[in-house]
Amino acid sequence: MATTTTVKQRFIERGSHKGKGLAVFTSGGDSQGMNAAVRACVRMAIYLGCKAYFIREGYQGMVDGGDNIVEANWASVSSIIHRGGTVIGSARCMDFKQRAGRLKAANNLIQRGISNLVVIGGDGSLTGANLFRQEWSSLLDELLKNGQITEEQKTKYAVLHIVGMVGSIDNDFCGTDMTIGTDSALHRIIEAIDAIVSTAYSHQRTFIMEVMGRHCGYLALQAGMSSGSDYIFIPEDPARENWREMLCEKLLQERNAGQRLNIIIVAEGAIDRDGKPISAEDIKKVVVDKLQQDTRITVLGHVQRGGNPSAFDRVLGCRMGAEATLALMEATSESVPVVVSLDGNQAVRVPLMECVERTQAVAKAMADKNWELAVKLRGRSFERNLETYKMLTRLKPPKREGQVSGYRLAVMHIGAPACGMNAAVRSFVRNCIYRGDTVFGIHDGIEGLIAGNIKEMGWSDVTGWVGQGGAFLGTKRTLPECKFNEIAARLKEFKIQGLLIIGGFEAYHACGQIADQRANFPEFCIPMAVIPSTISNNVPGTEFSLGCDTGLNEITEICDRIRQSAQGTKRRVFVIETMGGYCGYLATLAGLAGGADAAYIFEEKFSIKDLQQDVYHMASKMAEGVQRGLILRNEKASENYNTDFIYRLYSEEGKGLFSCRMNILGHMQQGGSPTPFDRNMGTKMAAKCVDWFSEQFKNNKQADGTIKCTNKESAVLLGIVRRQYRFTPLADLIAETNFEQRIPKTQWWLKLRPLLRILAKHDSAYEEEGLYITVEEECSTDAVA
Ligand SMILES: Nc1ncnc2c1ncn2[C@@H]1O[C@H](COP(=O)(O)OP(=O)(O)OP(=O)(O)O)[C@@H](O)[C@H]1O
Ligand SMILES: O=P(O)(O)OC[C@H]1O[C@](O)(CO)[C@@H](O)[C@@H]1O
Numbered sequence: 001m002a003t004t005t006t007v008k009q010r011f012i013e014r015g016s017h018k019g020k021g022l023a024v025f026t027s028g029g030d031s032q033g034m035n036a037a038v039r040a041c042v043r044m045a046i047y048l049g050c051k052a053y054f055i056r057e058g059y060q061g062m063v064d065g066g067d068n069i070v071e072a073n074w075a076s077v078s079s080i081i082h083r084g085g086t087v088i089g090s091a092r093c094m095d096f097k098q099r100a101g102r103l104k105a106a107n108n109l110i111q112r113g114i115s116n117l118v119v120i121g122g123d124g125s126l127t128g129a130n131l132f133r134q135e136w137s138s139l140l141d142e143l144l145k146n147g148q149i150t151e152e153q154k155t156k157y158a159v160l161h162i163v164g165m166v167g168s169i170d171n172d173f174c175g176t177d178m179t180i181g182t183d184s185a186l187h188r189i190i191e192a193i194d195a196i197v198s199t200a201y202s203h204q205r206t207f208i209m210e211v212m213g214r215h216c217g218y219l220a221l222q223a224g225m226s227s228g229s230d231y232i233f234i235p236e237d238p239a240r241e242n243w244r245e246m247l248c249e250k251l252l253q254e255r256n257a258g259q260r261l262n263i264i265i266v267a268e269g270a271i272d273r274d275g276k277p278i279s280a281e282d283i284k285k286v287v288v289d290k291l292q293q294d295t296r297i298t299v300l301g302h303v304q305r306g307g308n309p310s311a312f313d314r315v316l317g318c319r320m321g322a323e324a325t326l327a328l329m330e331a332t333s334e335s336v337p338v339v340v341s342l343d344g345n346q347a348v349r350v351p352l353m354e355c356v357e358r359t360q361a362v363a364k365a366m367a368d369k370n371w372e373l374a375v376k377l378r379g380r381s382f383e384r385n386l387e388t389y390k391m392l393t394r395l396k397p398p399k400r401e402g403q404v405s406g407y408r409l410a411v412m413h414i415g416a417p418a419c420g421m422n423a424a425v426r427s428f429v430r431n432c433i434y435r436g437d438t439v440f441g442i443h444d445g446i447e448g449l450i451a452g453n454i455k456e457m458g459w460s461d462v463t464g465w466v467g468q469g470g471a472f473l474g475t476k477r478t479l480p481e482c483k484f485n486e487i488a489a490r491l492k493e494f495k496i497q498g499l500l501i502i503g504g505f506e507a508y509h510a511c512g513q514i515a516d517q518r519a520n521f522p523e524f525c526i527p528m529a530v531i532p533s534t535i536s537n538n539v540p541g542t543e544f545s546l547g548c549d550t551g552l553n554e555i556t557e558i559c560d561r562i563r564q565s566a567q568g569t570k571r572r573v574f575v576i577e578t579m580g581g582y583c584g585y586l587a588t589l590a591g592l593a594g595g596a597d598a599a600y601i602f603e604e605k606f607s608i609k610d611l612q613q614d615v616y617h618m619a620s621k622m623a624e625g626v627q628r629g630l631i632l633r634n635e636k637a638s639e640n641y642n643t644d645f646i647y648r649l650y651s652e653e654g655k656g657l658f659s660c661r662m663n664i665l666g667h668m669q670q671g672g673s674p675t676p677f678d679r680n681m682g683t684k685m686a687a688k689c690v691d692w693f694s695e696q697f698k699n700n701k702q703a704d705g706t707i708k709c710t711n712k713e714s715a716v717l718l719g720i721v722r723r724q725y726r727f728t729p730l731a732d733l734i735a736e737t738n739f740e741q742r743i744p745k746t747q748w749w750l751k752l753r754p755l756l757r758i759l760a761k762h763d764s765a766y767e768e769e770g771l772y773i774t775v776e777e778e779c780s781t782d783a784v785a
């Protein structure tokens with residue numbers, strides 16, 4: 001359901017909420033990215049002229065008071081963005097579950113003049129916050145009656161303002177696509193599964209991997225999708241009565257088909273249809289007893305909550321932290337408490353109470369054994385991911401009786417390889433075959449197409465592709481221009497009725513060139529779609545391209561290591577050059593994720609004066625005790641102020657204060673193994689494209705049964721736009737494209753630049769992101785996650 005909410009720009013000036021204050025705390029199980037959120041919250045508060053407090057150890061610190069509530073400053077959140085866990089501590093606090101505990105907490109807050117809270121935690125923490133807010137006035141009455149607060153205090157702090165941020169690896173809170181920490185947990189899980197696969201292969205073993213999620217199967221489902229695991233057990237869609245037979249049959253078939261290993265993922269909260277727990281041990285017993293397979297269990301446990309946060313979680317923490325502070329500052333006695341969260345790529349504010357109620361409704365549906373409702377309430381995306389997972393992990397396509405759709409589609413790459421391409425091809429091939437279509441793989445781009453390097457692809461040809469980097473089909477940058485005759489001849493020869501191109505700017509450009517020739521070549525009057533796939537993220541019509549998450553994570557990790565290399569030595573500034581062509585996405589987002597001091601890009605002109613100011617700024621930070629500086633520069637940021645120039649400038653001006661080093665990251669940015677985000681995005685996008693092709697075939701079928709489409713809606717690019725996936729006609733994207741620099745004319749992430757500067761202590765006007773929506777609206781979009 002599309003929201004009717006209009007977006008207006010809201011610029012927030014430095015010092016615009018002088019004299020106010022807030023306290024931030026983290027609660028429940030820790031999660032990676034909480035530090036980024038705390039840092040952004042504190043720094044945004046300082047930017048606005050407010051006082052910021054930490055409450056250490058979650059609700060326990062609030063109940064205990066004392067030194068647990070301390071004022072925070074700029075330096076207290078320095079050098080924490082890359083660290084896992086939460087530096088201000090977290091806890092599960094039984095006291096707060098009792099009214100007596102909440103009474104103590106309320107007293108501690110009022111005595112310090114705090115009535116603005118940012119809570120970062122999971123479903124439990126936010127449920128507790130909701131209750132606290134509802135009870136607040138009765139707590140104040142009681143405190144007054146007990147003589148613990150004065151009438152004046154009671155009036156002054158009559159309203160408790162709360163803003164929530166969902167920090168939990170479980171992703172079990174309704175009202176957000178992704179909770180802070182979930183992406184990092186998926187990184188840990190996927191790293192572990194990828195590692196297990198090699199040893200499982202050697203010994204022909206079956207592995208049962210237990211992942212976290214007491215009441216939520218999100219991690220298990222996403223891990224299953226992005227690793228191509230054979231079977232999953234999750235609480236929302238419990239195993240059928242005959243699960244033992246079904247499982248064994250599947251494993252057996254796979255082994256008979258030549259597979260040397262099996263991976264089964266079980267969420268710790270997995271149950272059967274009677275609500276009885278299914279443990280990894282139960283599953284192992286079945287596999288060993290019935291199939292005599294050599295079987296091992298790996299319980300990932302708290303490994304999933306550990307380690308450095310992924311780039312996504314850092315950026316999410318930064319965006320949500322800043323938004324939470326703003327939402328709190330704008331709250332009035334009439335406004336409802338909100339959770340700041342992400343819907344697609346849109347920061348939104350959703351009423352806390354609605355989120356809590358819907359989250360509780362999921363728990364109730366599960367308690368009532370209404371599994372269908374439980375899956376529905378988890379959101380459209382969860383439902384669809386579950387369907388996609390089930391379909392893709394089938395061993396074989398279903399046997400068709402009667403009529404099959406029987407279309408002939410082809411898939412190819414154009415441009416540089418990017419992580420996630422193979423996942424997309426796998427999903428496309430299997431989705432097509434599942435529908436009864438024939439699918440061809442065109443090898444080596446346009447050149448391969450012209451050479452006739454085209455092969456029919458079978459279900460098992462793409463087994464194991466989901467987690468592999470690079471592009472198995474081969475890819476080249478060549479554009480179709482001047483070769484239309486040859487291309488048309490091949491499409492005719494292979495009777496291709498639909499064409500999917502997965503690639504970067506060249507893929508978009510190439511598809512546009514072919515579509516432009518429709519009047520001259522009937523072979524081009526077929527539906528054509530592009531899945532944008534490039535680490536540069538420079539394709540119009542989408543906010544994210546396949547592969548850019550992997551690229552961003554590579555850069556972020558390298559920056560962490562580079563910075564750490566200077567630990568214990570003298571003060572040092574690193575100047576790091578990133579890829580991206582003229583697109584500054586990677587430099588900007590890696591800057592945000594790495595807590596960089598500056599990120600120079602082509603899209604935002606900078607003069608020698610700006611550089612000079614930044615150098616002085618760096619010098620003053622160093623004088624205040626900062627040890628390391630990080631400067632990112634996009635490879636084409638400026639013709640003359642190149643990386644070497646910036647390095648020399650900082651070296652010269654920093655003499656006596658800091659030393660400099662320069663790194664040009666190069667092709668390592670393309671990454672080795674695709675991140676879970678890229679694997680899942682590739683899988684989902686390709687599945688959506690198959691639906692789209694099928695729609696196009698239906699709409700453009702001629703009386704003689706052939707397909708002929710000439711309208712612009714039949715040559716499209718699939719993108720993620722704000723809150724949803726969108727197919728945009730290529731013809732409509734022309735006006736949005738800067739073909740000279742090969743970038744879109746408008747780029748969403750430019751609005752994050754002021755945040756980057758604010759968090760690095762520069763003056764800037766912050767443009768607020770948050771859109772107010774209902775939980776119903778949030779859950780109805782097919783999330784990017
Ligand atoms: N219904 C409730 N009423 C009052 N306080 C609550 C309630 N539920 C949870 N809390 C408080 O929030 C704390 C954290 O909750 P919980 O242990 O469920 O973790 P969470 O926030 O859901 O995070 P995660 O699931 O990621 O570990 C609890 O220890 C308790 O102090
Ligand atoms: O760290 P603890 O208290 O053992 O809790 C583990 C639980 O916390 C979570 O990691 C987050 O809620 C769950 O997935 C898991 O069941």
Ligand SMILES: [Mg+2]
Pocket residue numbers: 028122123124168170172
């Ligand atoms: Mg929880």
